[in-house]
Amino acid sequence: MKKILFAIFSVCLSFSLLLSGCGYAPGDTAMPTGDNVLTLIGEEPYTLDPAKVSDISSVTYIYQIFSGLLKMGDDLTPVADIAESWEVSPDGLTYTFYLKPNVKFHNGRVVTAADFKYSWERAASPETASGTVLTFLGDIQGVTEMVQGQATSISGVTVVDDLTLRVKLVSPCSFFLSKISYVTAFVVDKNNVSQGSGWWKKPVGTGPFTLTELTQGNYIVLNRNPDYYDTPAKIASVIFRLQSGQPMDLYELGGVDVAAVTADYLAKATDPDGVFAADLQVVPQLGFYYFAYVTSKAPFDDPKIRQAFSMAVDKARIIELCYKGSVSVAEGILPPGMPGYNPELVGLEYNLERALELIAESSYGSVENLPTITLTTSGWAGLLAPELEAVIDQWRQNLGVEVIVRQIDMELFLYDLQTEKDNLYYSGWVADYPHPQDFLAVLFETGASYNSGDYSNPEVDALLARAAATLDTHESMQLYAQAEQLLINDAACFSFWFGKNYMLVKPYVKGYKLNAMGIPILTEVTVEDH
Template sequence: MKKKLITAAALLLLVVPGLAACSKDTPAASDTNQGQAASAAAIKQEVTANLKGEPYTLDPAFASDSTSYWVIDHLYEGLYRYDQNGELVEGAAEKIEISPDGKTYTYHIRKGLKWSNGDALTAKDFEFAWKRVLDPKTAAYEPSALYYIEGAEEYNTGKGPLENVKIATPDDYTLVVGLKNPTSFFPKVAIGRPYLPVNPKVVQADKNWAAEAKSIVTNGAYKVSGWEHNNELTLTKNDQYWDKDAVTMETVHFKMVNDATTSYQMYKTGKLDLIDSLPTDVIEQEKGKEEYKTTADFGVYTYTFNTEAEPFNNAKIRRAFALAIDREAITQNITKGDQKAAYGYVAYGVTTPSGKDFRDEAAPYYSYDPAAAKKLLEEGMQEQGWSTLPAVTLKYSTGESHKKVAEALQEMFRKNLGVEIKLEHQEWKTYIDTYKQMNFQIARMGWTGAYLDPLAVLELYTSKSSSNFTKWENAKFDELIEQARVEQDQEKRTKLLHEAEDVLMAEMPIIPVYFYTQNYLNNKKIEGIRYSVTTEPDFRWAKKVAE
């Protein structure tokens, strides 16, 4: 899933001034310069951030969550990459040609590229990686991300042969990709994780190649130099990376501390340089300080219904639960950041041809309305022939904020619907498996768009999407999304996307709760971390300016 063409205006680029040394004597200019150079050289360029938990996987074919993505984005590089200003630029491809009809992309791979183990990296590695994701036997997380390619969907769903997939490598440095339809935003899609290369020799030799530091092989700015599972993951600059000289941060330590209070204390004592999960009771006191950073995310905190599991196989009951939630109370009293209550699914940040934000063009789809919620619940139960609502268990992943939101929902459903629900939480890696297996009635999840476009989040709920864990299918919704994929007139395309959101919010297979805003504490000694609305913080160009 997930990413966009990020403009410089969409970024929060941190610049923290260095500390100046003081002395009674004023040395000569040459002495001063030499001293500063020596001082800078003496500063160990390393940063320690909190990953919060063990990544689900570091194999791009199976990654599905922001924890894994944060690490993967530092380890691999695809045909495209984001530069220091957040612009989408060439990555492993040094030249890209697009046919006049917009359906054929020819990528010229940089010569001399290498994997972290020294193996040569060629166009054939991309072909191998993409076809591996599409192979039904692989059971990759998001093969649908490659359905833009002609023959890809048919092969992945067993309706066509591999030979019909329009991915070809006429030589080691040329990759030719044929699309089903002209797709102007294909570069935004192709920067996604399913499009990242993997080393064929390594993958074929060991099915667990991405599970340990000694066996994982990467092609990006960093490589894995240490991995103490459930405790710490260490990345060091990849000396085989073609643009290694531009990478200023030598070492990245990812700690795995899930408790927000503990990680906050570690930050305050200098054991962490960056945290992105603050205890709710300290947010107010940290706001306004130099080290407190806030970025909007193009994403939404949601709860997902299993629409085939009772009682949420009824749309009125799903909508009743949505109307019973006081979102303003959650954002004001629990999250306490700058999150906005979500009364639709597509987050703020997309400007349409009208000049307005996509979100502002649509009226709220629902409101906090306990009376209407109660009425809908009664109607839904009557339709199902139930005198008593089946027992409900709400599942969420471990974490202070998730726990507080879940407890708030539990109380709101009790108060506003007269429904007692059970809460169940799991650690992240276990929870991801539970969620993917759709072993829930209602479960917490959040989605961030792969790129800054309504399609990036709406397409997650088509019947073909690998990311649709609701079991909800709607032919009209699918049709609208398919039309939006190929519509070249931006006004018509925007209208189609609004209509698709109308269908999604009427059926309510998910409950949007609030639009993400990420709060960080960033050690003022670390400058140049690149923040984005669609990715986790990027350390490649960060620099420690003082010890």
């Protein structure tokens, strides 16, 4: 999560860590053994550096190894983590955090407020080249100046004493606490980082698990941190198998304890009379999948062309054919379950006649005058998700427009999209924290780091700014609703579908769950004798 912008995997319904290929050799003597070990499927991490990570798979490992001042609670509000309490000034500009005493890094060193100041300044340093720091820490005085090389420290962060950190904001921000629950704000050990660019392969965090083994293309092993400042994990170890088969095949053979259900296995997994009926869990996902129009490039610099492309696709039919009711059509941007979700929002309906009229009314006048249109997506070898193929076919059949597809390797898609994007791209976004700002402003505000479509609308910007500064929740949500409707009316993107997580969990695994952001919470898991 970048909030995570990430690539669409061709036929997958779940984009959590559980979704990839897997594998260590079952007879590997280096593996933890016994009944108190959980075996999952994992992806190769791109990085385990909290300041640089953007893909959801790597973020999932980071949540197990590192931690921050706050974390997101089950009720979708920030709760204490390393900070035991905090105070906010009446004007909403100053936050004072009081750290728990004797919180330790995995190497035994006690965490202090100075470690947070170091971690945040490292994230803001131009040398780190973090793609997330402005999104998550940019409200703090001095962060922008440091990122731009105009300062060598963050002026708005003060170490009062070993257990007290004072933070001053540029302007009131009603969701600041939610922002710093994300991994960019997690604390890292300076001595660990000083070991060189590969430090993250042997990370020293503060989380409930320690990284014991990371063998490229084979496996990752996490062991319980016995000195964890909160309640220690109940399981002794977690094994993540990498790159060795299909998740469902491994699950059926007993090679893993949990597996995500991909589209081609969905009918089998959801059969109420089938062998997996008792194992199936369906979890709502705060995720949004969409086509982003790059508005800085022709022809999507013209809103009428964007609207025409959106209205020329019968997305309800495509989603029903491809996913058979397992996901829902997205009319807006905020998914169901997200604070601020607006069921009354009016989308751009499928209307081929109006779509053709819009093209005629546009500055291009006719499809014959449109430039070559290339869509950027993740993947390889020309293998496309069936829903993507269907959308491209409807543009061809309904508008007479041939859209070329260019694929970027899945591992690099998130990190290279800003420089590699073409005229439009297909991707998804899962909440980093459950707040409308994480979707509407992060993806569409002028100049935002993840606004890869280069969308800009002063009216939307003004509404987002007012919503961010408004401390009254009801008023703030009304402003976000207005901004979302404007974005849809202007076809800032083509909203496509909202996701769900379908997963199988062995009956002897208890307490396994995903949080609202799709991250597995492993501290409460137990593995019974089997």
